[in-house]
Amino acid sequence: MGKKVLVVDDSATVRDQLRRALTPAGYDVVDARDGVEGLEAARSHEGLSMIICDVHMPRMDGIQMIAALHAEGNEVPVLMLTTEGQAQLIRQAKTAGARGWIVKPFDPGLLVKAVQSLAD
Amino acid sequence: MQIYEQMLDDIAGRSASGLVPGASVQHQPVDQTIGGTDLVAVIGFSGDVARGSLGVSAPSAVIAATHPAIDDAAPTREQLEDWLAEFSNQLLGRLKGELIQRNVPVWMSTPLVLRGVKVRVVSSNERVRQYRMRTPHGDFTFWLDLECPPELLGAPDATAEHYQAGEMLLF
Numbered sequence: 001m002g003k004k005v006l007v008v009d010d011s012a013t014v015r016d017q018l019r020r021a022l023t024p025a026g027y028d029v030v031d032a033r034d035g036v037e038g039l040e041a042a043r044s045h046e047g048l049s050m051i052i053c054d055v056h057m058p059r060m061d062g063i064q065m066i067a068a069l070h071a072e073g074n075e076v077p078v079l080m081l082t083t084e085g086q087a088q089l090i091r092q093a094k095t096a097g098a099r100g101w102i103v104k105p106f107d108p109g110l111l112v113k114a115v116q117s118l119a120d
Numbered sequence: 121m122q123i124y125e126q127m128l129d130d131i132a133g134r135s136a137s138g139l140v141p142g143a144s145v146q147h148q149p150v151d152q153t154i155g156g157t158d159l160v161a162v163i164g165f166s167g168d169v170a171r172g173s174l175g176v177s178a179p180s181a182v183i184a185a186t187h188p189a190i191d192d193a194a195p196t197r198e199q200l201e202d203w204l205a206e207f208s209n210q211l212l213g214r215l216k217g218e219l220i221q222r223n224v225p226v227w228m229s230t231p232l233v234l235r236g237v238k239v240r241v242v243s244s245n246e247r248v249r250q251y252r253m254r255t256p257h258g259d260f261t262f263w264l265d266l267e268c269p270p271e272l273l274g275a276p277d278a279t280a281e282h283y284q285a286g287e288m289l290l291f
Contacts, residue, residue, distance in 0.1 A: 012199065019189075083214070101284075
């Protein structure tokens with residue numbers, strides 16, 4: 001069984017795209033559609049190696065979600081994957097506990113390398 | 121052509137051409153009816169000094185052919201709608217990046233997807249610019265309505281802190 005990665009994004013296309021990139025690289029992918037679902041999934045799935053998370057999502061955004069996880073002592077590395085490229089927002093995410101940032105659209109090969117770097 | 125319109129066309133072209141490999145972008149008259157299309161995604165944005173909206177449309181076959189997570193299987197209606205919404209989100213994200221480099225920050229709304237047969241912008245708003253985005257799989261059409269002081273759309277500010285599509289940072 002591969003390492004487990006939680007994907008949190010409100011776009012089904014992006015969730016499918018990430019599953020297609022990560023599964024052949026040996027990762028098991030679980031997913032969630034917004035920050036609230038992502039928070040619940042991160043709490044309920046044991047042995048997560050990595051979280052990949054969008055920023056703008058309904059109900060709870062990605063930065064709020066990782067700040068909540070960080071406050072609970074959850075140290076699973078988080079990679080933000082978003083259309084946003086503002087340095088100010090990136091600094092906010094870093095402060096909240098993010099370990100990386102990729103601006104969409106992304107290269108699947110580059111993404112897998114980032115996950116290997118952070119999760120392995 | 122007005123300098124403002126040329127700047128807008130340059131910004132729109134740069135934003136769109138990187139989304140699909142091999143794509144090119146041309147301005148076209150806004151009163152042209154777009155036939156054969158199925159879906160339209162509309163997304164708004166606003167900020168302190170700029171605001172507007174973006175619409176993106178294409179036939180289902182083109183949306184399906186550019187879908188990044190489907191091979192040979194016929195995509196479902198939901199998959200096409202979701203991808204067009206995400207496409208509009210990524211296109212506006214790139215436009216937003218162009219604006220941020222000019223110190224014009226804007227915030228984006230969530231996209232709304234509409235289904236129809238013929239699409240035409242019905243507006244007396246002369247700001248609306250219509251573009252054809254040619255891809256190897258067929259054409260997308262998009263409309264941009266940007267209200268922004270023209271003097272802000274000049275050359276990018278080299279000191280503006282912004283990262284481009286595809287860039288990765290690890291902390």
